[in-house]
Amino acid sequence: MIEFELTQHDKKVLDDVRQEAVVCRQYARHYDENEHEFPPDELPEAGEFPTILQSMAGRGDDDTGMSVMAMLISMGQTWGDYSVRMRRGKGGLGNAALRAAGTPEQQEKWGGLTLAMAITEPGCGSDPSLVAMTAVLDEDTDEWVLNGEKIFVTTGCRAEGVVVWATIDRSAGRAGIKSFLIEKGTPGFILGQKEKKLGIRADDTAAYVFENCRIPRANLLGGKEEIPKAGSGGFKGVMKTFNMTRPAVAAIGLGMAEAALDFTREQLEATGVNFEYGPSVHGQSAVVQRFQELEATFEAATLTVLRAAWLADKGQPNNLESSICKAKGGSAVREITQGCIELLGPMGVSREHLLEKWFRDVRITDIYEGTGQIQNLIIARNILGYTRANLK
Ligand SMILES: Cc1cc2nc3c(=O)[nH]c(=O)nc-3n(C[C@H](O)[C@H](O)[C@H](O)COP(=O)(O)OP(=O)(O)OC[C@H]3O[C@@H](n4cnc5c(N)ncnc54)[C@H](O)[C@@H]3O)c2cc1C
Numbered sequence: 001m002i003e004f005e006l007t008q009h010d011k012k013v014l015d016d017v018r019q020e021a022v023v024c025r026q027y028a029r030h031y032d033e034n035e036h037e038f039p040p041d042e043l044p045e046a047g048e049f050p051t052i053l054q055s056m057a058g059r060g061d062d063d064t065g066m067s068v069m070a071m072l073i074s075m076g077q078t079w080g081d082y083s084v085r086m087r088r089g090k091g092g093l094g095n096a097a098l099r100a101a102g103t104p105e106q107q108e109k110w111g112g113l114t115l116a117m118a119i120t121e122p123g124c125g126s127d128p129s130l131v132a133m134t135a136v137l138d139e140d141t142d143e144w145v146l147n148g149e150k151i152f153v154t155t156g157c158r159a160e161g162v163v164v165w166a167t168i169d170r171s172a173g174r175a176g177i178k179s180f181l182i183e184k185g186t187p188g189f190i191l192g193q194k195e196k197k198l199g200i201r202a203d204d205t206a207a208y209v210f211e212n213c214r215i216p217r218a219n220l221l222g223g224k225e226e227i228p229k230a231g232s233g234g235f236k237g238v239m240k241t242f243n244m245t246r247p248a249v250a251a252i253g254l255g256m257a258e259a260a261l262d263f264t265r266e267q268l269e270a271t272g273v274n275f276e277y278g279p280s281v282h283g284q285s286a287v288v289q290r291f292q293e294l295e296a297t298f299e300a301a302t303l304t305v306l307r308a309a310w311l312a313d314k315g316q317p318n319n320l321e322s323s324i325c326k327a328k329g330g331s332a333v334r335e336i337t338q339g340c341i342e343l344l345g346p347m348g349v350s351r352e353h354l355l356e357k358w359f360r361d362v363r364i365t366d367i368y369e370g371t372g373q374i375q376n377l378i379i380a381r382n383i384l385g386y387t388r389a390n391l392k
Contacts, residue, residue, distance in 0.1 A: 105218075109268050
Protein backbone atom coordinates (compact mmCIF):
# COMPACT_ATOMS: atom_id res chain seq x y z
CA MET A 1 0.00 0.00 0.00
CA ILE A 2 1.25 3.50 -0.78
CA GLU A 3 0.02 6.26 1.49
CA PHE A 4 0.84 9.90 0.84
CA GLU A 5 -1.66 11.48 3.22
CA LEU A 6 -0.45 13.02 6.50
CA THR A 7 -2.61 12.58 9.59
CA GLN A 8 -4.13 15.60 11.33
CA HIS A 9 -1.57 15.28 14.10
CA ASP A 10 1.32 15.27 11.62
CA LYS A 11 -0.10 18.32 9.86
CA LYS A 12 -0.26 20.12 13.19
CA VAL A 13 3.39 19.23 13.90
CA LEU A 14 4.42 20.63 10.52
CA ASP A 15 2.35 23.78 11.12
CA ASP A 16 4.26 24.30 14.38
CA VAL A 17 7.52 23.78 12.50
CA ARG A 18 6.47 26.43 10.00
CA GLN A 19 5.73 28.90 12.80
CA GLU A 20 9.19 28.31 14.21
CA ALA A 21 10.70 28.70 10.75
CA VAL A 22 9.05 32.08 10.28
CA VAL A 23 10.65 33.32 13.53
CA CYS A 24 14.07 31.87 12.63
CA ARG A 25 14.01 33.51 9.22
CA GLN A 26 14.03 36.96 10.83
CA TYR A 27 17.53 36.22 12.12
CA ALA A 28 18.88 34.69 8.92
CA ARG A 29 20.59 37.71 7.38
CA HIS A 30 22.08 38.81 10.68
CA TYR A 31 23.77 35.46 11.20
CA ASP A 32 24.90 35.24 7.60
CA GLU A 33 26.60 38.65 7.84
CA ASN A 34 28.16 37.95 11.23
CA GLU A 35 29.21 34.40 10.40
CA HIS A 36 29.80 32.37 13.55
CA GLU A 37 31.14 35.38 15.45
CA PHE A 38 28.10 36.18 17.55
CA PRO A 39 27.06 35.47 21.09
CA PRO A 40 24.69 32.52 21.34
CA ASP A 41 22.32 34.49 23.56
CA GLU A 42 21.33 36.48 20.49
CA LEU A 43 19.53 33.43 19.18
CA PRO A 44 15.73 33.40 19.22
CA GLU A 45 14.37 32.28 22.56
CA ALA A 46 12.93 28.78 22.63
CA GLY A 47 9.81 30.25 24.24
CA GLU A 48 9.06 32.20 21.08
CA PHE A 49 7.55 29.14 19.45
CA PRO A 50 6.27 25.68 20.34
CA THR A 51 9.04 23.11 20.56
CA ILE A 52 8.97 20.27 18.10
CA LEU A 53 9.21 17.73 20.89
CA GLN A 54 6.05 19.10 22.49
CA SER A 55 4.29 18.98 19.15
CA MET A 56 5.40 15.40 18.49
CA ALA A 57 4.11 14.13 21.85
CA GLY A 58 1.11 11.84 21.65
CA ARG A 59 1.71 10.57 18.11
CA GLY A 60 0.19 7.15 17.57
CA ASP A 61 0.77 4.07 15.40
CA ASP A 62 -1.36 5.52 12.61
CA ASP A 63 0.80 8.59 12.31
CA THR A 64 3.55 8.91 9.73
CA GLY A 65 6.81 7.07 10.50
CA MET A 66 9.45 8.93 12.50
CA SER A 67 12.05 8.96 9.73
CA VAL A 68 9.63 10.40 7.18
CA MET A 69 8.48 12.98 9.74
CA ALA A 70 12.12 13.84 10.55
CA MET A 71 12.69 14.64 6.86
CA LEU A 72 9.57 16.80 6.61
CA ILE A 73 10.51 18.60 9.82
CA SER A 74 14.04 19.27 8.53
CA MET A 75 12.63 20.66 5.32
CA GLY A 76 10.24 22.87 7.27
CA GLN A 77 12.96 24.16 9.56
CA THR A 78 15.44 25.01 6.81
CA TRP A 79 12.63 26.69 4.88
CA GLY A 80 13.08 29.22 7.72
CA ASP A 81 16.87 29.25 7.87
CA TYR A 82 19.55 26.56 7.82
CA SER A 83 21.99 28.23 10.15
CA VAL A 84 19.59 29.50 12.76
CA ARG A 85 17.98 26.09 12.87
CA MET A 86 21.39 24.43 13.30
CA ARG A 87 22.45 26.87 16.01
CA ARG A 88 19.28 26.33 18.00
CA GLY A 89 19.42 22.57 17.90
CA LYS A 90 21.37 20.20 20.09
CA GLY A 91 23.21 17.30 18.55
CA GLY A 92 25.47 16.91 15.53
CA LEU A 93 26.53 14.27 13.03
CA GLY A 94 28.57 12.59 15.77
CA ASN A 95 25.33 11.93 17.64
CA ALA A 96 24.02 10.01 14.62
CA ALA A 97 27.19 7.88 14.69
CA LEU A 98 26.72 7.29 18.42
CA ARG A 99 23.13 6.16 17.86
CA ALA A 100 24.17 3.88 14.99
CA ALA A 101 27.24 2.24 16.55
CA GLY A 102 27.58 3.15 20.25
CA THR A 103 27.23 0.63 23.07
CA PRO A 104 24.32 1.18 25.51
CA GLU A 105 26.83 2.56 28.08
CA GLN A 106 28.27 4.98 25.51
CA GLN A 107 24.81 6.13 24.46
CA GLU A 108 23.99 6.79 28.10
CA LYS A 109 27.21 8.65 28.81
CA TRP A 110 27.57 10.68 25.60
CA GLY A 111 23.99 11.00 24.32
CA GLY A 112 23.36 14.32 26.09
CA LEU A 113 26.35 16.07 24.47
CA THR A 114 26.49 17.73 21.07
CA LEU A 115 28.99 15.64 19.11
CA ALA A 116 30.67 16.68 15.87
CA MET A 117 32.04 14.09 13.45
CA ALA A 118 35.60 14.36 12.15
CA ILE A 119 36.61 12.15 9.24
CA THR A 120 38.11 14.56 6.69
CA GLU A 121 41.84 15.31 6.80
CA PRO A 122 44.18 17.33 4.58
CA GLY A 123 44.93 14.12 2.62
CA CYS A 124 41.61 12.33 3.02
CA GLY A 125 38.19 13.43 1.80
CA SER A 126 36.04 11.42 -0.59
CA ASP A 127 37.94 8.23 0.16
CA PRO A 128 37.78 7.83 3.95
CA SER A 129 39.98 4.73 3.80
CA LEU A 130 42.91 7.17 3.47
CA VAL A 131 42.50 8.30 7.09
CA ALA A 132 46.01 8.96 8.42
CA MET A 133 45.21 9.92 11.99
CA THR A 134 46.49 7.21 14.32
CA ALA A 135 45.22 5.69 17.56
CA VAL A 136 47.71 3.58 19.50
CA LEU A 137 46.69 1.57 22.55
CA ASP A 138 48.82 2.11 25.65
CA GLU A 139 48.24 -1.14 27.49
CA ASP A 140 49.96 0.15 30.63
CA THR A 141 47.46 2.95 31.17
CA ASP A 142 44.50 1.48 29.25
CA GLU A 143 44.36 4.56 27.07
CA TRP A 144 44.29 5.32 23.36
CA VAL A 145 46.87 7.86 22.21
CA LEU A 146 45.66 9.87 19.22
CA ASN A 147 47.75 11.88 16.78
CA GLY A 148 46.65 13.63 13.60
CA GLU A 149 44.70 16.47 12.02
CA LYS A 150 41.06 16.91 11.05
CA ILE A 151 39.61 19.65 8.86
CA PHE A 152 36.14 20.94 7.95
CA VAL A 153 34.44 19.72 11.10
CA THR A 154 30.84 20.95 11.10
CA THR A 155 29.83 22.43 14.46
CA GLY A 156 33.48 21.94 15.40
CA CYS A 157 33.58 24.96 17.75
CA ARG A 158 30.15 24.60 19.31
CA ALA A 159 30.28 20.83 19.86
CA GLU A 160 31.04 19.50 23.33
CA GLY A 161 32.76 16.43 21.95
CA VAL A 162 33.59 14.68 18.71
CA VAL A 163 33.53 11.28 17.05
CA VAL A 164 36.89 10.97 15.29
CA TRP A 165 38.00 8.40 12.74
CA ALA A 166 41.54 7.09 13.22
CA THR A 167 43.45 4.01 12.16
CA ILE A 168 44.69 1.51 14.70
CA ASP A 169 46.64 -0.36 11.99
CA ARG A 170 47.45 1.29 8.66
CA SER A 171 48.47 -2.02 7.10
CA ALA A 172 44.87 -3.26 7.58
CA GLY A 173 43.43 -0.52 5.31
CA ARG A 174 39.75 0.24 5.80
CA ALA A 175 39.34 -2.52 8.37
CA GLY A 176 41.86 -0.81 10.66
CA ILE A 177 39.81 2.38 10.90
CA LYS A 178 37.84 2.89 14.11
CA SER A 179 35.85 5.72 15.67
CA PHE A 180 36.67 7.32 18.99
CA LEU A 181 34.70 9.54 21.34
CA ILE A 182 36.66 12.54 22.58
CA GLU A 183 35.45 15.28 24.87
CA LYS A 184 36.44 18.93 24.45
CA GLY A 185 39.04 19.98 26.98
CA THR A 186 40.94 16.67 26.80
CA PRO A 187 44.69 17.54 26.88
CA GLY A 188 46.19 17.29 23.39
CA PHE A 189 42.86 18.07 21.65
CA ILE A 190 43.47 21.45 20.03
CA LEU A 191 40.84 23.54 18.27
CA GLY A 192 42.49 25.00 15.16
CA GLN A 193 41.13 27.59 12.78
CA LYS A 194 37.51 28.39 11.97
CA GLU A 195 36.70 28.35 8.25
CA LYS A 196 35.22 31.36 6.49
CA LYS A 197 32.70 29.99 4.02
CA LEU A 198 30.55 30.67 0.96
CA GLY A 199 27.32 29.56 2.63
CA ILE A 200 25.88 28.14 5.87
CA ARG A 201 28.09 30.80 7.42
CA ALA A 202 26.59 30.87 10.91
CA ASP A 203 27.19 27.17 11.32
CA ASP A 204 30.81 26.95 12.43
CA THR A 205 33.28 24.70 10.61
CA ALA A 206 36.60 24.07 12.35
CA ALA A 207 39.94 22.28 12.13
CA TYR A 208 41.26 20.09 14.94
CA VAL A 209 44.76 18.95 15.85
CA PHE A 210 45.42 15.95 18.11
CA GLU A 211 48.85 15.77 19.73
CA ASN A 212 49.40 12.76 21.95
CA CYS A 213 45.79 13.08 23.02
CA ARG A 214 45.04 10.37 25.58
CA ILE A 215 41.52 9.03 26.02
CA PRO A 216 40.15 6.07 28.02
CA ARG A 217 40.16 2.67 26.32
CA ALA A 218 36.37 2.60 26.71
CA ASN A 219 36.02 5.54 24.29
CA LEU A 220 36.34 3.33 21.22
CA LEU A 221 32.89 3.68 19.64
CA GLY A 222 31.12 0.33 19.69
CA GLY A 223 33.90 -1.14 21.84
CA LYS A 224 35.22 -3.67 19.27
CA GLU A 225 39.00 -3.49 19.22
CA GLU A 226 39.67 -6.45 16.94
CA ILE A 227 40.38 -5.86 13.25
CA PRO A 228 38.07 -7.90 11.00
CA LYS A 229 40.04 -10.30 8.76
CA ALA A 230 38.17 -9.88 5.51
CA GLY A 231 36.05 -7.11 4.02
CA SER A 232 35.63 -3.76 5.69
CA GLY A 233 33.95 -4.73 8.96
CA GLY A 234 35.63 -1.90 10.85
CA PHE A 235 33.80 0.55 8.63
CA LYS A 236 30.35 -0.92 8.71
CA GLY A 237 29.00 0.38 12.00
CA VAL A 238 29.85 3.98 11.35
CA MET A 239 28.96 3.89 7.64
CA LYS A 240 25.43 3.06 8.85
CA THR A 241 25.42 6.61 10.18
CA PHE A 242 25.01 7.91 6.67
CA ASN A 243 21.95 5.91 5.67
CA MET A 244 19.72 8.43 7.38
CA THR A 245 21.98 11.47 7.39
CA ARG A 246 22.27 11.45 3.57
CA PRO A 247 18.50 11.82 3.19
CA ALA A 248 18.62 14.42 5.97
CA VAL A 249 21.21 16.46 4.08
CA ALA A 250 19.05 16.30 0.95
CA ALA A 251 16.01 17.34 3.01
CA ILE A 252 17.88 20.31 4.45
CA GLY A 253 18.76 21.51 0.94
CA LEU A 254 15.22 20.95 -0.29
CA GLY A 255 13.80 23.07 2.55
CA MET A 256 15.89 25.98 1.29
CA ALA A 257 14.96 25.25 -2.33
CA GLU A 258 11.28 25.34 -1.36
CA ALA A 259 11.85 28.72 0.30
CA ALA A 260 13.39 29.95 -2.96
CA LEU A 261 10.42 28.66 -4.99
CA ASP A 262 7.88 30.26 -2.64
CA PHE A 263 9.69 33.60 -2.70
CA THR A 264 10.02 33.54 -6.49
CA ARG A 265 6.36 32.72 -7.03
CA GLU A 266 5.32 35.51 -4.64
CA GLN A 267 7.48 38.08 -6.43
CA LEU A 268 6.36 37.00 -9.89
CA GLU A 269 2.71 37.04 -8.88
CA ALA A 270 3.21 40.55 -7.51
CA THR A 271 4.32 41.64 -10.99
CA GLY A 272 1.19 40.11 -12.54
CA VAL A 273 2.43 36.69 -13.66
CA ASN A 274 -0.53 34.30 -13.69
CA PHE A 275 0.25 30.87 -12.23
CA GLU A 276 -3.01 29.14 -13.10
CA TYR A 277 -2.01 25.67 -14.21
CA GLY A 278 -5.16 25.01 -16.20
CA PRO A 279 -4.41 26.44 -19.66
CA SER A 280 -2.65 24.36 -22.27
CA VAL A 281 1.07 24.75 -22.71
CA HIS A 282 0.42 27.10 -25.67
CA GLY A 283 -1.22 29.59 -23.36
CA GLN A 284 1.62 29.70 -20.85
CA SER A 285 4.44 32.17 -20.61
CA ALA A 286 8.03 31.00 -20.71
CA VAL A 287 8.42 32.24 -17.13
CA VAL A 288 5.61 30.00 -15.85
CA GLN A 289 6.90 27.03 -17.82
CA ARG A 290 10.39 27.44 -16.36
CA PHE A 291 8.96 27.82 -12.87
CA GLN A 292 6.95 24.62 -13.32
CA GLU A 293 10.08 22.76 -14.40
CA LEU A 294 11.77 23.86 -11.18
CA GLU A 295 8.74 22.81 -9.15
CA ALA A 296 8.76 19.39 -10.83
CA THR A 297 12.45 18.97 -10.01
CA PHE A 298 11.64 19.86 -6.40
CA GLU A 299 8.79 17.31 -6.22
CA ALA A 300 10.91 14.54 -7.76
CA ALA A 301 13.83 15.13 -5.41
CA THR A 302 11.52 15.30 -2.39
CA LEU A 303 9.95 11.96 -3.27
CA THR A 304 13.37 10.28 -3.38
CA VAL A 305 14.08 11.58 0.14
CA LEU A 306 10.74 10.38 1.47
CA ARG A 307 11.27 6.95 -0.08
CA ALA A 308 14.66 6.52 1.62
CA ALA A 309 13.10 7.58 4.94
CA TRP A 310 10.05 5.35 4.43
CA LEU A 311 12.34 2.34 3.95
CA ALA A 312 14.14 3.24 7.19
CA ASP A 313 10.78 3.36 8.97
CA LYS A 314 10.02 -0.12 7.63
CA GLY A 315 13.38 -1.38 8.88
CA GLN A 316 14.47 -2.15 5.32
CA PRO A 317 17.93 -1.46 3.83
CA ASN A 318 18.12 1.98 2.22
CA ASN A 319 21.76 2.38 1.28
CA LEU A 320 21.00 2.72 -2.44
CA GLU A 321 18.00 5.01 -1.90
CA SER A 322 19.98 7.21 0.50
CA SER A 323 22.62 7.81 -2.14
CA ILE A 324 19.99 8.36 -4.84
CA CYS A 325 18.23 11.06 -2.85
CA LYS A 326 21.50 12.72 -1.85
CA ALA A 327 22.72 12.79 -5.48
CA LYS A 328 19.37 13.94 -6.84
CA GLY A 329 18.82 16.44 -4.01
CA GLY A 330 22.29 17.94 -4.36
CA SER A 331 21.87 18.74 -8.04
CA ALA A 332 18.16 19.66 -7.74
CA VAL A 333 18.68 22.35 -5.11
CA ARG A 334 21.42 23.98 -7.15
CA GLU A 335 19.27 23.99 -10.27
CA ILE A 336 16.24 25.32 -8.38
CA THR A 337 17.96 28.19 -6.57
CA GLN A 338 19.90 29.18 -9.68
CA GLY A 339 16.72 28.97 -11.76
CA CYS A 340 14.89 31.21 -9.27
CA ILE A 341 17.69 33.78 -9.46
CA GLU A 342 17.43 33.73 -13.26
CA LEU A 343 13.67 34.25 -13.11
CA LEU A 344 13.91 37.21 -10.72
CA GLY A 345 16.94 38.91 -12.28
CA PRO A 346 18.56 41.63 -10.10
CA MET A 347 16.22 40.89 -7.19
CA GLY A 348 17.66 37.38 -7.15
CA VAL A 349 21.18 38.56 -6.37
CA SER A 350 20.34 41.51 -4.11
CA ARG A 351 21.28 41.12 -0.45
CA GLU A 352 18.04 42.84 0.43
CA HIS A 353 16.44 39.43 -0.05
CA LEU A 354 17.42 35.95 1.06
CA LEU A 355 17.37 34.25 -2.34
CA GLU A 356 21.08 34.85 -3.00
CA LYS A 357 21.78 33.40 0.48
CA TRP A 358 19.75 30.27 -0.21
CA PHE A 359 21.69 29.89 -3.47
CA ARG A 360 24.94 29.94 -1.44
CA ASP A 361 23.60 27.84 1.45
CA VAL A 362 22.33 24.93 -0.68
CA ARG A 363 25.78 24.36 -2.25
CA ILE A 364 26.85 22.26 0.75
CA THR A 365 24.13 19.67 -0.01
CA ASP A 366 26.31 18.26 -2.78
CA ILE A 367 29.56 18.32 -0.79
CA TYR A 368 29.45 17.00 2.75
CA GLU A 369 28.58 13.42 3.66
CA GLY A 370 29.73 12.36 0.21
CA THR A 371 29.81 14.53 -2.90
CA GLY A 372 27.39 14.00 -5.78
CA GLN A 373 30.08 12.17 -7.75
CA ILE A 374 30.69 9.77 -4.88
CA GLN A 375 26.94 9.13 -4.47
CA ASN A 376 26.79 8.30 -8.18
CA LEU A 377 29.62 5.80 -7.72
CA ILE A 378 27.76 4.14 -4.82
CA ILE A 379 24.56 4.00 -6.89
CA ALA A 380 26.39 2.46 -9.85
CA ARG A 381 28.11 -0.13 -7.64
CA ASN A 382 24.78 -1.08 -6.07
CA ILE A 383 22.91 -1.39 -9.36
CA LEU A 384 25.69 -3.11 -11.30
CA GLY A 385 26.82 -5.32 -8.43
CA TYR A 386 30.38 -3.97 -8.56
CA THR A 387 32.74 -3.77 -5.58
CA ARG A 388 34.86 -0.77 -4.69
CA ALA A 389 37.77 -2.43 -6.44
CA ASN A 390 35.76 -2.83 -9.68
CA LEU A 391 34.50 0.73 -9.80
CA LYS A 392 36.50 3.60 -8.24
C1 LIG B 1 31.12 23.30 4.96
C2 LIG B 1 31.70 21.90 5.05
C3 LIG B 1 31.39 21.13 6.14
C4 LIG B 1 31.95 19.85 6.27
N1 LIG B 1 31.69 19.11 7.39
C5 LIG B 1 32.36 17.95 7.60
C6 LIG B 1 32.23 17.23 8.85
O1 LIG B 1 31.48 17.61 9.74
N2 LIG B 1 33.01 16.13 9.02
C7 LIG B 1 33.86 15.67 8.07
O2 LIG B 1 34.54 14.68 8.31
N3 LIG B 1 33.96 16.29 6.86
C8 LIG B 1 33.26 17.43 6.63
N4 LIG B 1 33.39 18.11 5.43
C9 LIG B 1 34.29 17.58 4.43
C10 LIG B 1 33.53 16.95 3.27
O3 LIG B 1 32.93 15.77 3.68
C11 LIG B 1 34.56 16.75 2.14
O4 LIG B 1 34.87 18.03 1.64
C12 LIG B 1 34.03 15.86 1.05
O5 LIG B 1 33.93 14.54 1.52
C13 LIG B 1 34.93 15.87 -0.18
O6 LIG B 1 36.24 15.63 0.18
P1 LIG B 1 37.41 16.59 -0.35
O7 LIG B 1 36.99 17.99 -0.07
O8 LIG B 1 38.70 16.13 0.21
O9 LIG B 1 37.40 16.42 -1.91
P2 LIG B 1 38.16 15.31 -2.77
O10 LIG B 1 37.93 13.95 -2.22
O11 LIG B 1 39.57 15.76 -2.94
O12 LIG B 1 37.38 15.43 -4.15
C14 LIG B 1 37.53 16.56 -5.00
C15 LIG B 1 36.54 16.41 -6.13
O13 LIG B 1 36.77 15.18 -6.86
C16 LIG B 1 35.59 14.38 -6.89
N5 LIG B 1 35.96 12.98 -6.76
C17 LIG B 1 36.72 12.42 -5.80
N6 LIG B 1 36.86 11.09 -6.00
C18 LIG B 1 36.16 10.79 -7.12
C19 LIG B 1 35.90 9.60 -7.85
N7 LIG B 1 36.38 8.43 -7.45
N8 LIG B 1 35.14 9.68 -8.97
C20 LIG B 1 34.62 10.88 -9.39
N9 LIG B 1 34.84 12.04 -8.74
C21 LIG B 1 35.58 12.00 -7.63
C22 LIG B 1 34.77 14.83 -5.71
O14 LIG B 1 33.39 14.58 -5.93
C23 LIG B 1 35.08 16.32 -5.66
O15 LIG B 1 34.26 17.01 -6.56
C24 LIG B 1 32.80 19.35 5.26
C25 LIG B 1 33.05 20.14 4.12
C26 LIG B 1 32.51 21.39 4.01
C27 LIG B 1 32.82 22.20 2.78
